Amino acid sequence: MSESEPEEQIESTNEQNESASLIDMHVTTATGTDASQARGQSVVEARDLDVHYGDEQALKSVQLDIYEQEVTAIIGPSGCGKSTFLRCINRMNDLVESASIDGKLRFRGTDMYGDKIDPVALRRHIGMVFQHPNPFPKSIYDNVAYGLRVQGRTVTDEIVADALKRAALWDEVNDQLHTSALNLSGGQQQRLCIARAIAVDPDVLLMDEPASALDPIATSKIEDLIKELASEYTVIIVTHNMQQAARISDRTAVFLTGGELVEVDDTATIFNDPNDQRVEDYITGKFG
Ligand SMILES: Nc1ncnc2c1ncn2[C@@H]1O[C@H](COP(=O)(O)OP(=O)(O)OP(=O)(O)O)[C@@H](O)[C@H]1O
Numbered sequence: 001m002s003e004s005e006p007e008e009q010i011e012s013t014n015e016q017n018e019s020a021s022l023i024d025m026h027v028t029t030a031t032g033t034d035a036s037q038a039r040g041q042s043v044v045e046a047r048d049l050d051v052h053y054g055d056e057q058a059l060k061s062v063q064l065d066i067y068e069q070e071v072t073a074i075i076g077p078s079g080c081g082k083s084t085f086l087r088c089i090n091r092m093n094d095l096v097e098s099a100s101i102d103g104k105l106r107f108r109g110t111d112m113y114g115d116k117i118d119p120v121a122l123r124r125h126i127g128m129v130f131q132h133p134n135p136f137p138k139s140i141y142d143n144v145a146y147g148l149r150v151q152g153r154t155v156t157d158e159i160v161a162d163a164l165k166r167a168a169l170w171d172e173v174n175d176q177l178h179t180s181a182l183n184l185s186g187g188q189q190q191r192l193c194i195a196r197a198i199a200v201d202p203d204v205l206l207m208d209e210p211a212s213a214l215d216p217i218a219t220s221k222i223e224d225l226i227k228e229l230a231s232e233y234t235v236i237i238v239t240h241n242m243q244q245a246a247r248i249s250d251r252t253a254v255f256l257t258g259g260e261l262v263e264v265d266d267t268a269t270i271f272n273d274p275n276d277q278r279v280e281d282y283i284t285g286k287f288g
């Protein structure tokens, strides 16, 4: 999957339609509730989710609830379907010709794959950050403003500054907002990508190994940021780094080879007292 796809998706359309309002209705209802009540509600529900690429099964009957304002970590060996699962949640697998998806995936109670759902409208509520920082070859300011402009929304200096502050980047870039984003370090670029994703105020933030290309200091900044973001967003993060999953997540889902979700529980339980022997073997490094 190419790193440029998010841009293509955002650009594909910005029209409101019936399915957009269907999604919007649910989001408005959820964000209108008191934050303390909202926490604990499920935002995304996977039921019997199967994904095939051609004849090859990548996810097998996955049942998983993702809860409001929690960080859910998805861990498991390479090829077990972690990225596939994330890509189902913002319908990026629609772009993979050989992919077929069965079962149910609901976003705030609405069938994400229902006939009337427009994936572009859905993606406005479900932002994504990739393994390799992929800023556009534009200024820092224009990167942050990009999604708002595409959606036809007003861009103000305050909104851009606020997104950069929430992404813990403002102090480092406020005197160079109109210089190229490509001049930033990798860690700064990744925080810029997070600022770009949160500037449009999504409901859910998907992160596929967002720190794996970064050095330990940049990684630690991203981890702190993810913990901060969880007070406002529902975060789903794929990581190969078990310590990272243990440090930043509330719940952990363990996928194993064959695309099976083997166990999901509070992160402390998964790391200290898992039920499934295969999970214990995986997290103690016996395989994977
Ligand atoms: N676009 C694609 N076309 C065909 N097969 C694919 C495609 N993307 C993934 N797969 C296959 O689906 C399975 C799951 O892949 P996926 O990328 O979801 O794994 P992953 O857990 O994210 O792995 P990693 O930790 O290496 O990123 C693998 O067998 C992979 O080869």
Ligand SMILES: [Mg+2]
Pocket: 082, 083, 084, 208
């Ligand atoms: Mg992956």
